[in-house]
Each structure stands twice: as C-alpha cells, then as structure tokens.
Amino acid sequence: MLAGRYLRARRQHGGVALISVISVVAIALAVMALIITMSVMNGFRETLLSRILGVNGHVYVDTRMLPGEEVRRLAEQAQGAQGVLRVTPQINAQALAAADGQAAGVLVRGISRDELRALPIVADNISVGDLAGFEGVESPTVLLGDRLAAALGVTTGMGVSIISPQPAMTPFGQTPRRKSFLVGGIFSVGMAEFDAALIYMPLEQAQILFGRGDGVDELEIRIGDPDNTLAPMAALRERLGPNYTIYDWRARSQGLAEALVVERNVMRLILMILVAIAALNIVTGLIMLVKNKSRDIAILRTMGATKGAIMRVFFMASASLGLIGLSIGLLLGIGFCLNIETIQNVVQNLTGFDLFPGTVYSLETLPAKIEWGEVTLISAFTVLVTFASTLLTSAWASRFDPVEALRYE
Secondary structure, three states: OHHHHHHOOOHHHHHHHHHHHHHHHHHHHHHHHHHHHHHHHHHHHHHHHHHHHHHOOOEEEEOOOOOHHHHHHHHHHHHOOOOEEEEEEEEEEEEEEEEOOEEEEEEEEEEOHHHHHOOHHHHOOEEEEOOOOOOOOOOOEEEEEHHHHHHHOOOOOOEEEEEEEEEEEEOOEEEEEEEEEEEEEEEOOOEHHHHOOEEEEEHHHHHHHOOOOOOOOEEEEEEOOOOOOHHHHHHHHHHHOOOOOEEEHHHHOHHHHHHHHHHHHHHHHHHHHHHHHHHHHHHHHHHHHHHHOHHHHHHHHHOOOOHHHHHHHHHHHHHHHHHHHHHHHHHHHHHHHHOHHHHHHHHHHHHOOOOOOHHHHOEOOOOOOOOHHHHHHHHHHHHHHHHHHHHHHHHHHHOOOHHHHOOOO
C-alpha cells in the first residue's frame, strides 16, 4: 500500500513523478531496441544461411583430377555414411557470359537435371521458363539468375555465350573454349550474390566446356543438421579414407559465419549496457523519493517499522517501475518484430527510400526472428539490473536515523 502511494506522487513531488516516467520510458525503449536488434540479426542470420545452404551444400569432397569411375565409387560410399541425405556430383567454375554486347563474370555450376530438381530453393523459384530442355543434347539450355539475366538483357529462348578461362589445345595453339546456350529458365532465390552471378548448366555440357572429361570438381553432400557437420565429416573420412579432402560449408563461408557471430555478440553487449544505463534513472528517482520522504521514514520508524520494512517499501516502489518499463518494452519490441515487413513497406512508401537494398545486404526483405530464449535472457537481465540498482538505494533509505530526520520538525 505504501509503495503504491509513493508511486502516485502528489503535486509537490512532481519532479519525482517526472523522473519515474522518464525511467519507465527509457527502460521500455532500451528493451525494445534490444529485442528488435537481436531479432533482426537472428532473422538475418537464419535467412542468409538458409539461402546459402539452400543453394550450396553442407559438406564437400574434393574430386578434382579424379576419373569418373573413381568419382562414382566415392559417391556410392559417401551415400551410405551416417547422417548423409544426398550426394551430388557437380562442377563449379568461373566463366564469362556474353549476350547482345553485354558481358559479366559468372559462376557456372554443372549439375544433372534430377539433382537440380532436388534443390527446391532453385527449382521452386523459376519465375520464367522451366527445366524441360535442361539436359538437351541438340540445343541444351541453362538457368540464369534474374539479376544476371537483366544485366545481360536476355530472357528465355534467347542465346547466351559462355567463355571458359581454361583454353583448349588445337593444332594452331591455345584457343578459348566458347559455347552458346539457350536460356531455358530464370530463377530468383532472393539473394543478390546468387541471382547476379549464378548459372546452372547440364553436367555433361559443363564437363565439355571446362575440359573435365568424365570427372567432376566435387561431391556436394547434404546432411540433416548443417550446424553439426563434425560427425558426418568423421563418418565420411572413415568410409572414404584419409587421401581425400573433406570440408564443410563454414570453410567456404568462414568469414561470413564468424562475422555474424561476432556482430551479434557485440550488439547484444552494447544494447545491454544501454539497458543498464536506463535502469540507473530509477536510482535517481529513488534517491529523490527518499529525500522527500525522509520525514515519513522517521515517523514509520518511531511507530515500529523495521529497517527491512522500510527497505521493502522503497524497493517495491522502484522495482515496479522497472517491471512496467520491461513489460512495455516487450510488447513494443515483439509487436514491431511480428509486423516488421508491414512497417518496412509503410516507411518506404512514405519516404520513397529503399531501407533494405538487396545489392547491399544480399537479401530482398528485412528479416526478423524472435527467439524466445533471447527474450527470456533480455527480461532476466533487465530485472536483475533493475533490482540490483534499486536494492542498494533501498538499503540506504532503511538506515535513516529517525532522530536526525525529526530534529528540526
């Protein structure tokens, strides 16, 4: 009852009331910013990795310079390893694509049509065309990313020339390998890095263009849990032997994976410091409240109130401000994350600016994923900081000497 009355400050204690309101607003905004930032970073990481691991594999076996028979034997052995879901022989090579006077550096991926159909992120996102002529012999077709197709100015049914950097040996010397293909389809995976540079080509055509014979560059292996690649890699090494290079997706994207983890941890630390600073406003308000209520404290002590009772009164009064700010911050932060796409569209329509350009951030939309474990950690930290700062000031208030407080009354 006393804590509730102290929170409802009278007119003469308006300064305390104003500081209390500022404290609640500061904690709410800090918690809101922490939840939004961590949710966006979680969503960005999950979406980015889902696109990367949707297009790329999880574990790789280097098969360069190996004959086709050996590659097929390794693929059969790898398919039986623990945790392996699918093994895909493929060719990855850089090349130059040209059409209608436009040229662009591309990454050509040679793969069979059945294996390409097993990639839903590509097969289910073909916006124009299809895979009908992907393995055609007379007029083979290729698949282009939508940004690459726009840069070259081509669409389905048009021709595109692909030039290999590995030259072909002829009686007249070295000549560049060049082959023309029809564009059979245009896909979009929603990630600029792939949509602007990736070309899917039938495996047999890639072997001819890049001079691989009947071999491939690597075996792309997909597993059940991409975050846990150590056990499947150990099983593959046991089955294939020590003479083959086996690595996972982190080795290819090590800089990106480590950067996401470091950025996430640093942002969490910075925003938690902001929450702690916002909680210090409660201490300021509590000190002013104790000064204004020193006479009340003295009277309560003379009436028999213990130091613990006085401490609980001021602790409950100030700690409740932290809980109110936390509750408001949670509601605002979670609500913002659940409606982030709508908010992004509204702001873009009002300002006319692209808040999340795909060419800069690789993704087309601003992602957000609420991890309830993260929300629980934020809530626990806010409560801990608020209670700790309030407890010290409340203990100071409980040590007021009633004689000194009432000496000049």
